[in-house]
Amino acid sequence: MQGVLRLSAAYVPVDPMSPPTRAATIMRDCRIAALVAPGDRARSVLDGDLAHIPLLAADSSASTTAVPEPDDHIERAPRRSVGTEDDLAYILYTSGSTGVPKGVCISHRNAMSFVEWAAREVAAQSEDRFSNHAPFHFDLSVFDLYAAFLSGACVSIVPEHHAYVPRALVEFAAREEITVWYAVPSALVLMVERGGLLSQSGLKLRTVVFAGEPYPIKQLRRLRQGFPGVRMFNWYGPTETNVCTSYGVSEIAADRSVPVPIGRAASGDRVWAVKDDGSEARIGDEGELLVSGPTVSPGYWGRQPHGDEPYRTGDIVRVEPTGDFVYVGRRDEMVKIRGHRVELGEVEAALLTHPEIEDAAVTTAGFGIEARLVAFLAARGQPPPLLELKGHCAGRLPRHMIIDSAIFLGELPRTRNGKVDRLALARMAAEGAMPT
C-alpha cells in the first residue's frame, strides 16, 4: 500500500474473505492495473477477462511480473511523480443497495485530514503501539496504519485467526504492549465478556477507540469502570466521510440507558442535522446528519462526483442540550452487523438469484454481538434448506452478509401500497418466528 501511494497510484483493498466472484466484480469495476495477492487466491480470481492482469504474488514464484531484486529496486524505482492532494489515494468498496458493491473514492486530502486530526486527538507519540484489528478494506484500519506512521509509532497487526478467540486478542494486546486499541464495539465486548480483558495483567493500554456501531451502554459502562485511567472515544462516520464526529467517553451516568453520543464535529469537518422540513435541527430535535469538509469523499468510482454538495449520511441523530449528536437510527435499509455495513437490498438481490427463490426480504434480529440476518422467503416449490442458501450467499457475498436464518412464508407481508412490510417482518424476527 505504501509502495502504491509512493508511485502516486491508488490502491483498492479487497476483502480476503469475500468470494472470488465478488473480488472479480470489484476488480472489473475499478479497472485494476495489477494485483498483489497470495498466489492461490489470485489464481481463483484472475480468470477469463481478468487473466491478463499482472500479478505480484506473495510467494514470488507465482508472479507473472518480475519482482525487482532489492538493489535493482533502488536503482530503477520510478521517481515519485508529483501529484496533487486531490488525487485518488485508495478506493474502499462497501455494500450497495442495488446488489452491486460501490467504490468510495478517498483522496490524499481526505485521508490526511482524518489522519492528522486523529493523531492529535489521541496524542499519538513515537512510543505508542497501535493494534491493527480491522482488515485493510475496512476504514477503521486507516487510523491504525497511518496515525502510527505519522507519529513514528509502531503498529502490530492482529493475526487473522485471533479474531475467533477473544482470549487470544486480549493476550495479544498484553504481549504486544498495545497502547492504542481501535476496534468495533462487538470485538471489544467479546474481549471483555469472553476474553478476560478487564482482569488481564500487563496491559499498557492508554487509549481505547471504538466506532462502526453503537456500543451497548451496559457493556460500555463495564469497560469504562474497569479501565478508569484509559481515555476512550466513540468515533462516528461512514466510509464516505471517515470519522466526522468524536465523543470523549468519561464517566457514564448510572441511569443512562441509551448509547453514549457520537459527539461533535471532527477532522475539520462541519456536521449538522436537517429535519424533514429542511430546516436545521436544534437542541432536542431529530434530523438526518449532513457532513461537509476535508474528509468527505469526492464520490463513488464510476459515478457522478458529489461536487460541493454536503454528504447526506442517511443516519438520523438527535441534538443533545450539550450540542452533541446522539445516533438514533437509519433512514433506509442499511444495517450494521458487528460493525460491517450491510445493505439489505444486496443480500436480497443475492438470494433472488437462487432458482427456487421467488421473493426475498431480509431483516435483522438481536443487537450488538448477537445481531443476525434473518431472511423471509417465498419459494417457487420446495423450500431449499438453510445450508444451501448459505452456500449460495457465500458464492456472492462477503462473509458478514451471509444469512443466519431463513423463514419461508407463502408470500411476504405487504403494506397497502404494495411494499414489503418490513416492520411486520422485524416484529416476526424479534418474536420468535426464530429458532433459538
Added chain:
Amino acid sequence: MTREEMLAELKDFVGRELLDGRDAGLNERTPLLEWGVIDSLSIAELLSFTSERFQIDVPQDEVSPENLEDLDAYVGLLLRLV
C-alpha cells in the same frame, strides 16, 4: 469414540444449534467458515460443546481457519488432540 461417532455428534450439534435445527445437506466437507455456518460467536459454542461432550480442550493456537474449515478438518484435529 470412533471418528464416525464423533462426526455424527458434531453434525447433530451444528444442525441443531447453528442451522435452525435442520442439518439437511450438512456433511464433513461443508465449508463451515466460508459459508458462515460458524463465526467467532458460534466457534465458542462449538469449543464448549467439544469440551463437554468429548472432554477435549482445543488449545488457542489450534483454533485456526485450517482446523475449522470443515467437520473433516475439525474431527482430524480432535483425534490428534485425544
